[in-house]
Amino acid sequence: MSRRAPVRRRRCPSIAWKGLDAMRAKTRLNCPCGAHVAGVDEDDLVIRAQEHLRESHPGMEYSRDEILFISY
Template sequence: MKTRLNCPCGETIAGTDEDELVTKTQVHLKENHPGHEYSREEILFIAY
């Protein structure tokens, strides 16, 4: 199960499971990188 992701901006995003990681990543993108939206599959592809 992947629970961490390093955003190119330098922020590390962590969740307790893949669902939480995807949600947190999507919130981070919306708040910090408007216009950059990624699907669940794309987020999990770059997560570890």
Template sequence: MRIKTRLSCPCGAGITGSDEDDLVEKTRSHLADVHPGMNYSRDEILFIAY
């Protein structure tokens, strides 16, 4: 299985993590700061990550 470390948010932000845990943490932080009320599970975040 390939480790996913990048995600492109529909708002145009690019999020990069050092590993999947870091990517999920940074994505959740981005969502809280820029898109309040939008909550995604770890699996949902990794589904759209690459």
């Protein structure tokens, strides 16, 4: 039997550099009122979106999952 050389898989440089989680992070949101909300990461985006809701849309509350669902 002949031995095969192991298969080397190529890595995407951006994934190796930033990490897989950074590639999936949602950091922007466009509110239907026209406001644009941005954060440095998902946690920051959720905090800023909830602040926007309190200031501009009293009585409206969205969970973290709901905010991340409509963000990009």
